[in-house]
Amino acid sequence: MTQQPLLTLERVSKSFGPVTVVSDVTVHVHAGAVQVLLGENGAGKSTLIKMMAGVHQPDGGRVLVDGRPVQLPNVHAAEQLGIATIHQELNLVGSLSVAENVMMGRIPTRFGLVDRRELRARARAALDLIGLDVDVDARVGDLGIARQQLVEIAKALSVDARILVLDEPTAALTRRETENLFRVVAQLRARGVGMVFISHHLDEIAEIGDTVLVLRDGHAVAEVPASTPEDELVRLMVGRSIDEQYPRGTGPVAEGTEVLAVDGLSSAGSFSDISFRVRQGEVLGIAGLVGAGRTELLRAIAGADRYDAGTVTVRGRRLRPGDVGAAVAAGVGHVPEDRKAQGLVLDASVNDNLGYATLASTARMGLVDFAGQRRRAEQVAGTLRIRMHDIDQPVRSLSGGNQQKAVFGRWVIAGSTVLLLDEPTRGVDVGAKVEIYELINAITAGGGAIVMVSSELPEVLGMSDRVLVMRDGRIAGELSAAEATQDAVMTLATRDVAPAQP
Amino acid sequence: ATAGCNRESSADASQPTVVLSLSTLNNPFFVELRDGAQAEADAKGADLQVVDAQNDSATQANQLQTADSASTDAVIVNPVDSDAVGASVTALNGSSIPVVAVDRTVTGADVASFIASDNVAGGKQAADALAAAIGGQGQVIVLQGVAGTSASRDRGQGFAEGIAAYPGITVVAQQTAAFDRATALDVTTNLLQANPGVVGVFAENDEMALGAVQALGDRAGTDVQVAGFDGTTDGIAAVQAGTMVATIAQQPGDLGKLAVDAALAAIAGDEVEATQSVEVVTVTKDNVADFAQ
């Protein structure tokens, strides 16, 4: 790669107030190549790409396009130079249609008016590219987060970009959608598009990356080929090696008592006739394709949504449908799939966010236990290695992975013994994932029970004692830890069974 | 004025400062009252400071309180509400600042003089004028002022008492139009749907009467007679044009002028009449020429 890079960030730095988050980093993006950025949560990856996208302006250093220094004062300026970005957080307008979201900022017009036919056609084409089959007139707010992520991807792909920046696009996707995306990436590479790719799934790096820039604490620590072994990448990234990615040790207590019982749970349009039991010490994984109804099921159990039929019982006590408070009181903790919309109060502090589930239970005579809260929050932030400079900083200013850890931490503080985890490690780096898995182990060792929905199949397989596979809102099958292999799960997940709804 | 702190007034020391606190200026009636007061103050070499309570008793209390702490020699008050203003005037009494009430009285405190027209009497006069115009027969509607204001209460009461003397007349509807022309237009239009046989309208001020005239269109002054209250410029013009049959003319300019005179006399320590009533005149086609400018 001796040719001139399409885009260079040359020795850029960025600080927020007194905190320097990127310091003296140089990145090159070459035509027809995928530059991977790797680093722990909060290492500065997103900050770096936001300087390419015109969201942030570097405090020091330069941005070069085709070798010429450029200013990117806003997103529009970056777009003009052919830079398209898929940001880590979803940026969609729930009240607008899929088509309008895909084409936002580039709505086709005729005689100055919105050309709806063209709008739909172009959106359709972009969706087809990544194989998303939804009505282009549907409201984006009605889609699940995985489909929203695909809409977000289609949005960037529909730009005829020379440089495409992808910040954790696969975090919310299952293997199938990821493969679709990689197919498109390969096509774009062949057409000479330069790409930047961020992911915490190390296996994906070798699959589509060319070179990897490793960041640690805002500094570039190494630039290595994407073929570098995963162990080595991990070592570069976290400064130590990780012995075991999935440290699930002992299984459930053999005759452990039943902690959670779900019987005949149905909710029209989402899932139907779901029954299962989870025992003390057990991790039950739920696998399935996007749209299989896993999220809805978990929400119903947690009391977040009402359901039409069936019962949820925790330690022999039936939970009132649609009552989160009752579920929390029974020891249930729920990590929702969309941390931004459902998990966090973004403008509140990390401390506050960690404490919401325990606000009332730790209070004395209705007064908040501030000292205790801070103590608990600092402790769990330490355990989960939440990277921040102040526990009172707004959670909005944390990196994506660290925000995810904050949602998880809330239930750790609450001492929940039945954890309903919906994509619990989305966007979390490999090191911190292990911390979360260790916590899962600790909870089960203490007699708790876990239900884990994850689109990351290795995680489901590596951490579950038993796997339920859902398809079209029904349980398509159950696999023991021994039976559960990638193939077995995929077979069940895609086998044609009668759909839940006519 | 008992503030005791500093007494250097910004104005010329020889020029007495009089605060005029009006219930509102969003109404031509009070604008004319202010103009009368201003002209008189200018003529007599007084510094007149006009404040507008925007029809809110509490705002008026605030403003009177502020006047009390400033370099004020006398206060003319046009109460938003006669009862509500009492406490503030008591405080002014305590500071020995003379107070003159204009248009509406002050209850529960001392005033050097009260200058007003009698709203209850005016209401009765309106009833007589309207009854005469419709020959003592038929259905009438009443447009009420802002609910809860003393002007609305008193005129309504006077009109009710007056109209009771005409057994041939029935009041078929009473609705508030908030002393406002646009509201009166809509309310009258609506009332006419329910009461097509109406032959007379009494509006508790001219603004509403003009709204009613607008609603009636051609029927104003022919099929339906409208009587108003205030004698504002527009009201007088409507009487002249025949669209309104009568307006009970207060003479707001005179009210303002007399109030300033009374305030200046009180400052000078002269004798002031405790109550001075300004003529309330029924203006009809017959005498409108005397009022038109």
Add this chain to the structure above:
Amino acid sequence: MTSTLEQAPPTTPDRRTRVARFLADNGALVGLVVLCVALFIATPDFLTGRNLLNIGIQVSTVAVLAFGVTFVIVAGGIDLSVGSVAALSSMVSGWFFASAGLPGWLALLAGLLTGLLTGVVNGLASAYGRLPSFIATLAMLSVARGLTLVISDGRPIPTSPQVSFLGSDVGPVPVPVIVLVLAALVASFVLNRTVVGRSMYAVGGNPEAARLSGLPVQRILVTVFALSGLFAALAGLLLAGRLDSAQPQAAVGYELDAIAAVVIGGASLAGGVGRISGTVIGALVLVVIRNGLNLLNVTSFWQQVVIGLVIAIAVGFDVLRRRTRTG
């Protein structure tokens, strides 16, 4: 405001007919229909052609004001200044005609320009000055009213024949009704068919996403407030036309009516949601109640009680309908 709580639960829009969709999008319609049927039963005077035209006239001012406010609310802001701007615009128009001697149609134009200008100022203050729109337009509410009083010295000013025409009839049809219909078509066209209109939904629904998609958020906001000012001016001229004069206290407090019409019509103060058809219905709800209560001669004290209850019930129908539909 409590965005998620107060927003419509997501609808499932597949294969619904147009009629069903219209109904779903215009929740308060059911409330309006119930209200009308009740009034029809209660009084024969309600459903007469004449009275319906009256309602059309009476709704025109608040509806036109509310169209402008719809843009602002869709874009996630609020405009408290529309009542004052309406008054100021008609007063400026009146002044140019009566005192400056401008030809009537130029005076009318001056009125519209006044509204546009105040709107642009609101927009600049909130988009570039970063004032919350509540504050920027509250300030304008006060400033515009003050200027109206200063210009008029607190007295009504007669209007030009062109403005008075806005209050007259063409054959059997009142001009305000014609203006209302045209304004609704234009507003709805802007909101649905133009790029800037669609962008308003994006800016209100998710300003961050709008910005990251490269939409010129600030320019859109200025446009939004400018449109609001323009519609406010039109409403003010309509009102002046009906009264044959520009009143210094015209349209005091109308901002609350206008915002209420938009919200009753299904828009969310959190932004991103709202339609002109809904706003028309919202304005009708407000006007029909008042008309009906006048017809029924409910005493003025009780009227206020009833108006409040009817507003709550009308919107309640919408909430109920949505809840049963989505389970």
Add this chain to the structure above:
Amino acid sequence: MTSTLEQAPPTTPDRRTRVARFLADNGALVGLVVLCVALFIATPDFLTGRNLLNIGIQVSTVAVLAFGVTFVIVAGGIDLSVGSVAALSSMVSGWFFASAGLPGWLALLAGLLTGLLTGVVNGLASAYGRLPSFIATLAMLSVARGLTLVISDGRPIPTSPQVSFLGSDVGPVPVPVIVLVLAALVASFVLNRTVVGRSMYAVGGNPEAARLSGLPVQRILVTVFALSGLFAALAGLLLAGRLDSAQPQAAVGYELDAIAAVVIGGASLAGGVGRISGTVIGALVLVVIRNGLNLLNVTSFWQQVVIGLVIAIAVGFDVLRRRTRTG
């Protein structure tokens, strides 16, 4: 309202002193101080002990009203009914004393209960009835005013000695000022120290996240509106005490002042942000301008223009300060 756009950029609060933090959290304070200094230079009457006490009295009603509204706005809602509820509460209290012959202190209690009750109704309608709080409280604005007129038959009612005491002085200190200070302490305590107070921030910041964390969102909302009603009642009684009578038209339009005080004080109508100290400053800004303009004898028409400009500038200081600080 355009949440992200109109919100403060996140602050970086490390190792700032308490004073600096207070300043940062109370942006409009700079505006207020500038305003006071300007008035001090412009007129000797401004900075007299007597006038400062007057300002204290004058600010009491709107500040106490605004405390209640602060809860609602922090929790992401809005309360338009506070002015009417203040009037209704004082009227009910007056009626129980004058017409029903209840002992004065019981009548006072009845007034407070009235406010609490109307607040609970607002809360139920918005939390369980799912009405947008704008609509629920707009309906209450109308209903409460109507009931006030019905009860009073449009006439003022004299108040009990206990209520009149609220308008008197204790030694040199006016009772409204004492009540104001106590109310501020209580409100601030509730908002900062209690579970329900802290929960309000969560509910306003992200109701869905609050709900999924197990917070009883609906009960919190009812509490929020109940508190707003209670503070409105207190404000109404203060007002009645100052006027020695319950007025049927008391506090008309005060809702806008109260909301403005809260927003000038730095709260966001999008919810999740706001503090009592900010609200006090916001209320002071409003009252000090009016007081100052009266002292300066600015003509009443121009006053409105100036008031609008000063509000915009006071909040503008805050915006400017935040922008320069975060670069």
